[in-house]
Amino acid sequence: MRPTLFLICPVLLFLGLSYLLPFLGIVQLSFTDPQPGLAQYRHVLSDPLTLAVIWRTLRLCIIVTVVSVGCAYIITLLWVRGTPVIRLLTELCIMIPFWISVLSRAFGWLSLLSNRGLINTWLKDAGLIDASIQMTRNEFAVVVGMAHYLIPFAVFPLATAMRNVDERVLTAADGMGASRLRIFWQIFLPMTGNGIIGATLLVFVFSIGFYVTPALLGGGQSVLLAELIYLWIFQMPQWGMAAALSVVMMIAVGGILVALMRRNAEIAK
């Protein structure tokens, strides 16, 4: 059985050297740069500017999560339970955006929302507005872009939950004369609750560390945590602060993921 040990080790060694060790280096930096001690953490957790970014990130991520999971629920419902034609159409609507580059998607939203973009041009041509409406470089654009990116990710856990719903329970409720609305609210929705929780946590975790879409659609006007780390590294070298913020983020996300796994383990029992 010895030879198999040589199979397992390379990837552990590779990730240990190129991921874990550097991350420990980051942790070390967070306690030592520019001066040893907890000053970096104190700054990150008390500086009003940083706190404002933390709150903005949390607020936006919550909005994005609610929008994404809501939209994903509707489209997953049709994907899993619709007629074959509808199933095929919804699958295409989910899968095509999913495989398209995050940059193309952000660019698509810029084409739609910018001052010379499609929507403003249409509205002007229709005579509804005189001057362009500012729809990019703000939180609205960030929410739209991030939700668009995250909906497909929310679909997969929801689809698993909906496929696991026992058809006979619904038929029984129907046979007992429950209305369609009642079947949905009192049976279908609670039975897919685990999928909703899974999708919510997944989307939330993804949205917290997300850099590209907010940076492009926010246009530097609504900086989120990831962009703040980027600025601290590349604009005003403040490694210690960036490191401390990263550690805080890692702990927060790790906590959410452990909670998620505990839940799943309990359900599996």
Added chain:
Amino acid sequence: MTGLRPGRLATLLCGLVAVFLLMPLIAVVPVSFTSKRYLSLPDGDWSWRHYAALFSDPDWGRSLWTSIEVGVLASSLSVVLATAFCLGLWMMRPRFGGLMTGFVLLPMVAPPVVSSLTLYFFLNKLSQWNSLIGYDTLGGVVLAHTVMVVPYAVIVVMVSLGQLDRRMDLAAQSMGASVPTRIFGIILPNIRFGLLGAFVMSFLFSWDEIGVTLFVTSVNTITLPRRMWMGLRDNVDPSIASLSVLLILVVAAIVIGRAAFAMRAARSRR
């Protein structure tokens, strides 16, 4: 039964979500045909100039080639590492297998920006003693991409190993086959489609990777997403619209083709 199908309201709402999902993909089409040098709609005069620019500008070609090189190298490396790891777990079933898998999947679940910072830090350190695999080099990007895509390769290989019949391997073992014979003669040939899938998956994620790439490159090693980013960040360049149209067409063709194939397969099964 039919009473339990989604009703009209659900279908209507789903239509709205579908429009939301497809809108930005459609919006880039008219923009790509503008005759102006900035992001705008073609008002009357449609033009191919941004498509022509894409093919005549050597920078785009160079970036395309860089992305292919990085993708092929990173996914080859990650498939080899992932396959060895999964084989080891499958054959040996060690005690802390779950923990090891969790560790290998870490780059997938950590916030992207934390991974980016970590890899930037790592490549900076590497630059100090080796100029081939440090910051802003091809080797460095390959290394960083391998870290990021290896979890996906592990998942795909693990799933295909899970579907493999263990008795086949046990039979070979009881007839006295050595470990290399079991691996190369029995197991790998039987999961070859899984390995191919892992390669394709890793390549696609490396091809699209931008978060980490932004942190570990600057001027020498510019992948296609990195060049798109540069064109989007400074002043929106309509060439990106034409590139996006081409990329969207490729993806749409693959996804629709796959769906058609799956439908035909389902029909013939009936």
